[in-house]
Amino acid sequence: MIQFAVERMPAVRGIHFQPVSYFGRYPEAPADKDRITIPEVITAIERQTEGKMKSSDFRPPSAENAYCSFHGNFVLLANGEFLTWTREEEQQGCCCQPRLAGEGARKAQAFVAKRWAAPRERGEISPVQPDALPAVNTDSLDSFLERTEKYSFSISGMAFQDVWNLDLERLRECFIHVVGPEQRIIPFCAYNLTDITGKALYRPDYNSPVTP
Secondary structure, eight states, rough: HHHHHHHHTTTEEEEOOOOOOOOSSSSSOOOOGGOOOOOHHHHHHHHHTTTOOOOGGBBBOSSSTTTTEEEEEEEEOOOOOOEEOHHHHHHHHHHHHOHHHHHHHHHHHHHHHHHHSSSOOOTTTOOGGGGSSSSSOOOOOOOOHHHHHEEEEEEEEEEOOTTTTTOHHHHHHOOOOOEEETSEEEEEETTTOOBBBBSSSSSOOTOOOOOO
């Protein structure tokens, strides 16, 4: 899948993985072998890219709980190799300097708006802060900036919880919410919970008769 996406750059700018979660009707509770965890996804990425993308290239989130998601940012170089595009402050922030969820959400929105937008024409590239650049040959800085603008590639993933693996600590630190019919703000994972028969805890049952 990653190779398929890379071959279609810059039209394709990234991939988001969704490890399996169980909602709806199931005859029995899923076993551990029926799941794949975020560490297993990252390990598989390293193996299937033959080490071009390493486990150490990926980071936990800075807003929601660290077990909820992961991301890695790369630049595809002309020789086909990937250069990790991760700021030093990003490497340290999630472990040493906790952020408010609102701040993390704003940073995530700004990143998506910038990195997933269509690349601009040459000559319209916005300036990049020097401390955000990896060590590169300054003689080719212009070409590197152009390469970064057109060939940045992001890989991310988010593991939504279901009724069998719900973690209340993760739920309390959620910053993706749904506003329920009673105007209650409900964490996304909790909103979509169902029991083994498919009955939802919060989501409205649209098959029930509507009362006037």
